[in-house]
Amino acid sequence: MQLREIFPSIYKLVNGSQEILATKNLTPGVTYYGEPVYDVDGVEYRSWNPTRSKLGAVILKDIQEMPIKPGSKVLYLGVASGTTVSHVSDIIGEEGHVWGIDFAPRSMRDLLDKVTRNRKNLSPILGDARDPSSYSAYVPLVDVVFADVAQPDQADIIVKNADHFLKKGGWFMLTIKSRSVDVREKPKDVYADQVRIIEEAGYKVHQVVILDPFEKDHAMVLASSV
Known part of the structure; x- marks a missing residue:
């Protein structure tokens, strides 16, 4: 099996025609999902x-x-039970840190039980991503804000958090779930509306990536502070 690094600390494992996305396990011998x-x-x-x-x-x-x-x-909004954030933890390593926000007590319990106990670079916070002031005492300025929240005001949520926590020159990544925003609109129109909100807030949008076929009617926005 061959190993190819596609981004820092993110790899593809190549075995013949098979390619597997992977991260180096920060906790060897322990898996999460x-x-x-x-x-x-x-x-x-x-x-x-x-x-x-x-x-x-x-x-x-x-x-x-x-x-x-x-x-x-990294500030991670909508951390849920920890599938993705466990890989973020792998990527950032022991020198990085991720603060994970979620409003669901059950998800937070699962995160604590399955992931956090083995990873010192992950801090879970029970909170509402729509109110960043409620956890501002626990989260410092960050390099990246990542959001995966199923709310109709997704762009507003990440803008509020970026305004609070994002360093100058920092980035954010917003998962747009079009059906959570407006089931009546075409997904491409929802994406355009969310991008407009981000740009009007003073952030620069670099790329909008449609996530089909992995996630239907989803897109990811990559933006940075100016």
Whole structure:
């Protein structure tokens, strides 16, 4: 099996015609959602299922820039039970940190039980992403804000959080779930409306990536502070 690094600390494992997205396991011997692991030259890599992770999906859709890197400080909105954030934890490594926000107590319990107990670079916070002031005492300025929230005001939510926490020159990544915003509108029109909100707030949109076929009626916006 061959190993190819496609972004810093993000890999493709190549076995003949098969390509597997993967991250180097920060906690060798421990997995989190039944993901297969592979040993390459004595190093353990966790496969990253793009059908269960919008971040994994957008990486395979050839994004131009991957803002989350080794050492990054990341605010993750809508962290849920921890599938994607476990890979973010792998990427940023011991020098980085991720603060994970979710309003659902059940998801937070699962995150604590399955992921956080083994990873010192992950801090879970029970909170409402629509009210960043409620957790501002716990989250410093960050390099990246990542949002995966099923709310009709998705762009407004990430703008509020970026205004609070994003460093100058930092990036954010917004998963747009078009059916959560407006089921009556065509997805492309929903994406355009959300992009307009982001740009009117003073952020620069670099790329909008449609996540089909991994996620139907979803897109990812990559933007940065000016």
